[in-house]
Amino acid sequence: MSDAELAAHLAEVTGRLLIEVRSSGVLSLGALGKAGDATANQFLCHALREQRPQDALLSEEEKDNLDRLSASRCWIVDPVDGTREYGEARTDWAVHVALAVNGVPTDGAVALPGQGIVLRSDQPLAVPPAPDRLRMVVSRTRPAPEAKAVAERLEAELVPMGSAGAKAMAVILGQADFYLHTGGQYEWDSCAPAAVALAHGLHVSRIDGSPLVYNQADTYMPDLLICRKAHADLVLALVAECGVTGQAKP
Structure with a gap:
């Protein structure tokens, strides 16, 4: 196997x-x-x-x-x-x-x-095309103001959702177009979603555009972006313009 x-x-x-x-x-x-x-x-x-x-x-x-x-x-x-x-x-x-x-x-x-x-990761699906109005998944209980600010600039619809994995997979399934997270996570929150998203041809990075790196001594990961590659440059630019930063380790 x-x-x-x-x-x-x-x-x-x-x-x-x-x-x-x-x-x-x-x-x-x-x-x-x-x-x-x-x-x-x-x-x-x-x-x-x-x-x-x-x-x-x-x-x-x-x-x-x-x-x-x-x-x-x-x-x-x-x-x-x-x-x-x-x-x-x-x-x-x-x-x-x-x-x-x-x-x-x-x-x-x-x-x-x-x-x-x-x-x-070994059986990638075809990611559906984006709709005219883009959609951003956010936490259903505590949506980050930073993500909401970027969504407003994009005139994107907010889609409340639970777990990190469900949010990331929503992009693959065509239920959303961006997963921008700035509230802080740990390696186990994003490693599997990142592996699957990458295999499906999506953009996966930190919000400064740098890659996600795993198996580190400090397992805290402040932020991430998962989206179609065609949208990545625009979202990263808006993140920078809005002065968005990942949450420091509590």
């Missing part, structure tokens, strides 16, 4: 496990997120250590082992991206499984279990 096939398989199976945990009906909303995180993380970490024992691993739900910094290959996973949305039985949550090689997100998959979809 190739790295991309493994990522897709594990993301899909993890999504099914999470649906089963949620449908059990024995957990309160507060406990459901913790149970889902723990179950998904245990499966993913055991499976990756079994299938790729020589590779490093970074997970949101595991204590970080900095031995990974000496490894050229590091799997980066987010067992439940969008825990709130998962607990509320929404569809805008995701499972992220990705491999970074020498800091580059090379292979990955993002499962959207609530939608029955797995988007993967």
Whole structure:
């Protein structure tokens, strides 16, 4: 099984496990997120250590082992991206499984279990053409003023959405045209979405145009932009004009 096939398989199976945990009906909303995180993380970490024992691993739900910094290959996973949305039985949550090689997100998959979809780096889809009025995905609970300012300059429609993975995949699925994030994330929030978006021919970068680099000692990532390549220069220029910067590490 190739790295991309493994990522897709594990993301899909993890999504099914999470649906089963949620449908059990024995957990309160507060406990459901913790149970889902723990179950998904245990499966993913055991499976990756079994299938790729020589590779490093970074997970949101595991204590970080900095031995990974000496490894050229590091799997980066987010067992439940969008825990709130998962607990509320929404569809805008995701499972992220990705491999970074020498800091580059090379292979990955993002499962959207609530939608029955797995988007993967080895099976790119045709990205639908952009509509006349562009759309920007933003947080459904705390949309960043900086992103809203850029959207206003573009006269773009705001599309509220949950998890980072769901937002990034919305660009591939033709549900949105930009994902501009300035509120700060961690490597597991964007590695799999970045790998999948790159494989689909999209532009993926920091908001200053520099590449996203993974498997770093400090896993905090202040900002990112995912969009069609045809729109990248315009959005990056507007970001600079508006003086937008990524959020400093809290």
